[in-house]
Amino acid sequence: MTAPNMEELVSLCKRRGFIFQSGEIYGGVRGLYDFGPMGVELKNNLKQAWWAEMVYSRDDVEGLDASILTHPQALYYSGHEDTFTDPLVDCRKCKRRFRADHLSSAKCPNCGSEDLTDPRPFNLMFKTNVGPVEDEDSFAYLRPETAQAIFMNFKNILDTRSKSLPFGIAQIGKAFRNEITPRNFIFRVREFEQMELEFFVEPGTDEDWHRLWVDKRMEWWQSQGIAPNQLERYDVPADEIAHYSKATVDVMYRFPHGLEELEGIANRTDFDLGSHTKQQDTLEINAKVIQNEHSTTKLAIQDQNTKKWIVPYVIEPSAGVDRGVLAILNDAYQIETLDNGKTRTVLSLKPHLAPIKTAVIPLKQNHDGIMSKASALRRQLQKLKFGRVLLETSGNIGKSYRKHDEVGTPFCVTVDFQTLDDETVTIRDRDTMGQDRVNISKLADLLQSRLD
Numbered sequence: 001m002t003a004p005n006m007e008e009l010v011s012l013c014k015r016r017g018f019i020f021q022s023g024e025i026y027g028g029v030r031g032l033y034d035f036g037p038m039g040v041e042l043k044n045n046l047k048q049a050w051w052a053e054m055v056y057s058r059d060d061v062e063g064l065d066a067s068i069l070t071h072p073q074a075l076y077y078s079g080h081e082d083t084f085t086d087p088l089v090d091c092r093k094c095k096r097r098f099r100a101d102h103l104s105s106a107k108c109p110n111c112g113s114e115d116l117t118d119p120r121p122f123n124l125m126f127k128t129n130v131g132p133v134e135d136e137d138s139f140a141y142l143r144p145e146t147a148q149a150i151f152m153n154f155k156n157i158l159d160t161r162s163k164s165l166p167f168g169i170a171q172i173g174k175a176f177r178n179e180i181t182p183r184n185f186i187f188r189v190r191e192f193e194q195m196e197l198e199f200f201v202e203p204g205t206d207e208d209w210h211r212l213w214v215d216k217r218m219e220w221w222q223s224q225g226i227a228p229n230q231l232e233r234y235d236v237p238a239d240e241i242a243h244y245s246k247a248t249v250d251v252m253y254r255f256p257h258g259l260e261e262l263e264g265i266a267n268r269t270d271f272d273l274g275s276h277t278k279q280q281d282t283l284e285i286n287a288k289v290i291q292n293e294h295s296t297t298k299l300a301i302q303d304q305n306t307k308k309w310i311v312p313y314v315i316e317p318s319a320g321v322d323r324g325v326l327a328i329l330n331d332a333y334q335i336e337t338l339d340n341g342k343t344r345t346v347l348s349l350k351p352h353l354a355p356i357k358t359a360v361i362p363l364k365q366n367h368d369g370i371m372s373k374a375s376a377l378r379r380q381l382q383k384l385k386f387g388r389v390l391l392e393t394s395g396n397i398g399k400s401y402r403k404h405d406e407v408g409t410p411f412c413v414t415v416d417f418q419t420l421d422d423e424t425v426t427i428r429d430r431d432t433m434g435q436d437r438v439n440i441s442k443l444a445d446l447l448q449s450r451l452d
């Protein structure tokens with residue numbers, strides 16, 4: 001068995017309907033991708049697994065789904081206006097732009113020229129206007145992280161859900177960064193999704209909680225099918241750490257292009273809640289001085305015993321959905337050599353992540369009896385609600401098996417002539433390729449137990 005390179009993964013994703021270049025019919029847009037029929041299922045399954053772990057399995061976490069367009073002052077006080085930058089250099093000869101910290105030499109990677117500008121900070125946030133008038137009063141940002149909306153809703157959630165420390169707020173949603181050099185397929189893109197938890201703790205307990213969340217997150221990625229030797233933890237050194245963090249540990253994954261960050265777990269201290277509570281009379285946003293528009297909401301929690309107000313510290317496990325999908329596809333992708341010397345490509349996805357849980361395949365697609373039996377069986381299995389069940393009518397049985405191996409369908413159920421006589425079907429296991437003949441009346445329980 002061999003692991004894929006990036007080209008093989010990209011090719012599988014396109015061929016089997018996982019991921020397409022965005023705007024492909026117009027030549028595509030760099031750093032933007034669309035998730036196709038298989039991709040959207042895999043992505044939703046991964047998000048559901050994260051939500052189940054971070055929200056449903058706990059008593060101390062609440063969910064949130066906040067707006068993407070973000071008040072500019074929020075991103076002023078969060079420090080993003082000043083510091084959310086990458087160092088940009090221009091090649092004066094070919095006019096291409098690069099991230100200075102991604103250059104391996106003082107030469108332009110495109111044309112080899114040494115005539116490069118000095119690095120200058122480039123802010124990664126996208127701006128847009130809210131409402132019909134495009135002026136400085138109407139601008140807003142597309143959020144660069146989901147986290148800020150959690151901080152801004154801290155009091156709302158505290159008031160409505162009466163929490164005490166420690167507790168968390170979880171959110172999954174889109175984030176946008178105008179990356180200078182998007183690259184490596186869906187690894188570094190301009191529009192992506194994050195799964196973020198802001199876990200509020202008492203100052204002084206933060207370092208213990210940080211360690212605990214790092215361990216939990218390393219374990220969780222393994223429970224999603226990632227081999228332990230594909231993961232590493234990286235203690236981010238002080239000179240690389242984000243402006244809001246006291247300490248950050250990254251969960252690193254061996255992507256096809258190298259060992260890189262899959263998730264970051266930061267100790268954000270009281271930086272964000274503190275910043276949003278600061279009272280200032282004037283502030284400058286977008287070169288414009290705004291008077292008295294600061295937040296006066298107190299983002300703090302009262303200790304029920306001492307009655308003292310505490311600004312909690314925050315531990316933040318922040319994972320990228322797109323990077324998660326890439327890692328999971330990479331780990332699941334196998335090319336197996338069979339006994340007869342042929343090869344097969346198979347995605348050995350954990351059943352809960354598989355886009356299709358079961359494919360029902362009619363042996364003859366031009367036979368009315370077999371077709372109606374297969375359709376009825378698909379509808380019956382779909383009602384079990386363990387995920388998508390598909391009627392596969394696109395080819396012969398061998399091709400159908402190969403196709404479903406490549407999208408990671410754990411089970412294929414074939415309806416044939418014998419089914420019409422004795423109500424039995426064959427069930428084929430993706431990983432062993434073994435086939436059993438079972439009665440339709442036993443199928444639901446069998447699939448349910450194997451998918452669980």
Ligand code: GAP
Pocket residue numbers: 144145146147177179186187188189190192194196261262263264316318319320321322323
């Ligand atoms: N709220 C903290 C935060 O946003 P980050 O390390 O900048 O921290 C968290 O981002 C995660 O979001 C990363 O670990 C990565 O998985 C994902 N991510 C960040 N930038 C990305 C990009 N341009 N494309 C895809 N995923 C990205």
